[in-house]
Amino acid sequence: MMRVSSLALLVLLGACSSAAKPRFDLTNVTGHLPNLKFQLTADNGKTMTAKDFRGKVVMMYFGYTHCPDVCPLTMTRMHVVMQQLGKLADGIRFLFVSVDPARDTVPVLHQYVTAFDKHDVGLTGTPDQIRALAKRYRAAFDRGKVQKDGGYEVNHSAAIYIFDSKGHARVLATPATSNKDLEHDLRLLLKGA
């Protein structure tokens, strides 16, 4: 008898907690990563901080503009998801943080992000500012060998960090994430989950 009721209680608790907690499709990082916090130069030339994005669901990605394959692939996928969301996408901002501030000047960054989606914001800063932000989210990056023509590649974290409208880190997307799962979780966050 005792056993049955504790089982029932467990089931009840399970039901309760699943009703209270949003059921994300992506990796839930709530409570495991710090809140959104930065001060960087945006692609409009202005200094922007995390506070400027309060009230928006924020996706943050570390990349560089001389990356013609993986970064555009990620940004194009985000663009497709934004289009799926229609008007709701206005509640979202995608922050493209440059891990190559030497080449990613404000004009280069501006041209780059505007080629993808109107909800994209490019961010750059001093090498120290970028390093500090990447470190805060344990996002690794390192510059490869410089080639004969002076060019180089930058190996960088593939993750997309997603924050709710209060700036709390909530879920983590990777290149393997499906657009469907991403859209699902963005909708939950837009509803205030």
Next chain:
Amino acid sequence: MRMITRLALLALVAWATSGLAHAGVSAPLQVHDAWIRVLPGALPNAGYAILTNPGNQEVKLVAARSNAYARVMLHESSESGGISRMHAVDHLSVPAHGSVRLAPGGYHLMLMHAVHPVKIGSRVTITLRFADGRTQDASFLARPANASGVND
């Protein structure tokens, strides 16, 4: 006289066309869905395509060049341990009766330093060079930065 000239011309055309057809047969690969992701300004672009080898022997792509870009490289993107990387590859093998897909996130042609700005919607010829010394021209469609493929 005029009749003879016309006949001769027809023969010439027939001969030329058969010659072209022959050249087509000897092309090592069939190239489908070839497109370029054009990034703004002087940023490098990426070329994608499906390469199909209808022959009985493996075809080894070792290099590519184009009049539209100062430099074309064979590249591969990969991801491990949560880190995205891109590196040069010295060749790409297309197996007999098989295909290799150059697609975002994997193999691509790295197109560096456009000679002139590449116009969206235009076509760019890229010459593929194989290990046996043969070459083949392929036509790539220039697509905008946020394109997902050759059609969308």
